[in-house]
Amino acid sequence: MPPEPATSAASGPLAALRALPPDSPVRAFAIVIAVCLVCSILVSSAAVVLAPIQHENALRIRQRQILQAAGVLDPSRAVEEQFSQVTPRMVDLETGEFVEGRDPVDYDIAAVSRDPSASRAVPEDLDVAKIRRSPEAMPVYLVERDGTVETVVLPVHGYGLWSTMYGYLALQGDGRTVKGLTFYQHGETPGLGGEIDNPSWQAKWVGKEALAADGGVLLQVVKGEPRGEGTEHQVDGLAGATLTARGVENLVRYWLGQQGFGPFLARLRAEDGGSTDES
Secondary structure (H helix, E strand, O other): OOOOOOOOOOOOOOHHHHHHOOOOOOHHHHHHHHHHHHHHHHHHHHHHHHHHHHHOOOOOOOOHHHHHOOOOOOOOHHHHHHHHHHHEEEOOOOOOOOOOOOOOOOOOOOHOOOOOOOOEOOHHOOOOOOOOOOOOOOEEEEEEEEOOEEEEEEEEEEEEOOOOEEEEEEEOOOOOOEEEEEEEEOOOOOOOOHHHOOHHHHOOOOOOEEEEEOOOOEEEOOOOOOOOHHHHHHEEEEOHHHHHHHHHHHHOOOOHHOOOOOOHHHHHHHOOHHHHOOO
């Protein structure tokens, strides 16, 4: 019986590719495309898998900054455990009233600001913080004891030299005295405007008088150590980072004013003892 013929090589695109000479441009191009496709699949898969972890980490960073601004952060304890002492609420910026319907813990200010149905355009002559659009409602974070607000933490943001700076301004229960200032996101120059993260500079804000009795904003960032009259509401600016320091002053003044949390803070001051009970 004659021997059976050898099985023919597999046909198809892969076989055609293998048949090309090693130095063929077509073969090299095909290999590059294949590697890119594999890498893109791996990167996309990693992004999908890691997205919930990254989101959780970002949330913990914001919660940590809230606790730090309020002056109640204990580095030896888990942030999630400590945040249980904070009462998050949503506030209508126009009326200053508490509102429901959105999650104040996981609130994306930047995303809401881009949503025309949930934000409003800020008139150019009032937009000292250069944010262009403001959410109609914003979260506030209350630290209470026996039904009395001891600290209120306000999310604030505004433009510096290179970036929009996002942070938290904490006030004592009187709604007028600064208890802390922190930032959790910005793109300012390291060593210059990036010094807004420096605890030594942030400490200069503590105890400053933010608002007058009538609600007028008093806080100022000045060049050089404050001296003489008005030092109780002045903060030394950042050397070599004038525009960033001015941006911090502007964002603080905006969010403490009538376009920001002014109506809410007026309501807070008017309530007997700072109680958060609805009137």
